[in-house]
Amino acid sequence: MESTLAVKQATDFKKGVQSGISIAIGYMPIALTFGLIAKTTGLALGETVMMSMLVFAGAAQYISLSLLAQGIGIFEIILTTFIVNIRHFLMSASLNEKAEEDSIGARMGYSFGITDETFSVAATREGTVNAGYMFGLNLTAYSSWVFFSGLGFLIGAGLPQTLQESMSVALYAMFVGLLVPSMKSNVKVVYLAALAAAFNSIFTMGELMSTGWSIVLATLLSAILVETVETFKTGRRTEADE
Amino acid sequence: MSKEIVIMIIGMAVVTYIPRMLPFVMFRGKELPPFLQGVLKNVPYATLGALIFPAILFIQEDIWYGIIGAAAAFIVAFLGANVIVVVIGSIAVLSVYSYFL
Structure with missing residues (x-):
């Protein structure tokens, strides 16, 4: 054993x-x-x-x-x-x-x-x-x-x-290579990545905060928003099923 | 080695290690609330989005460099290639681009 x-x-x-x-x-x-x-x-x-x-x-x-x-x-x-x-x-x-x-x-x-x-x-x-x-x-x-x-x-x-x-470009290409297969099989992944990328662009290019905080905040906002929408949708679906 | 630099490195090491280590110890074998679990499962894909964009545009002064690199990586990955092939493919495309520049 x-x-x-x-x-x-x-x-x-x-x-x-x-x-x-x-x-x-x-x-x-x-x-x-x-x-x-x-x-x-x-x-x-x-x-x-x-x-x-x-x-x-x-x-x-x-x-x-x-x-x-x-x-x-x-x-x-x-x-x-x-x-x-x-x-x-x-x-x-x-x-x-x-x-x-x-x-x-x-x-x-x-x-x-x-x-x-x-x-x-x-x-x-x-x-x-x-x-x-x-x-x-x-x-x-x-x-x-x-x-x-x-x-x-x-x-x-x-x-x-x-x-x-x-x-x-190597590390970015690797990130893309890790992300794309999941994007193809799950549309939720597309929303998650696109939202976080958009938030991060606004925060860093608008010089609202440092890159360190920006990645944390963009990630959290995107992950919470998508999860909230999903919970809301599945919640309504369950209610409709009843 | 300068004493000040060594102290700085050790300080940097400690403040870097603690955030990496804490969740693995604090949350070991713990069941988090379902909503929080859902958020944490979303984190990898959101992080990847934020890590790639907008930073990929600024890897060189020439913005086209990042755009072409990103496009090459997306296309090769979309065709279903392995991660290593995506990495080597993008490097190859950019080598050709900078050769003709």
């Missing part, structure tokens, strides 16, 4: 690694660029790699560099990081709904690796997710992030400019 469980966890781990490969590709140019900018900002190689290892959050890491360059104090940088990353709370709460009941320790371990990308891949997967899958997925993404941050610091602008530019 114990060994079949171990085998299942191992297979799930492998599946996680496979799902993580597109993230690993997508992280490559961003991490390389991060390493390069960290170097020009004046960070040491050790500091650059340490930040990628401990923080593992692309947008926040980029922002911290630009704040450092402007001479902003570390308390403000930490506070900004918190605001930029608060959206992960929403993502973890959502993913928790389809996560199997692994031990607290396992959950505390894999939750470290929740990013926009690992969340998107895990959340759009069929069925449930467990610790084996999450560790495989997150470790693949994490290894790429840490490795290429260090490499970016060392080789920097070594990659051809045109390839660097075209690779900047």
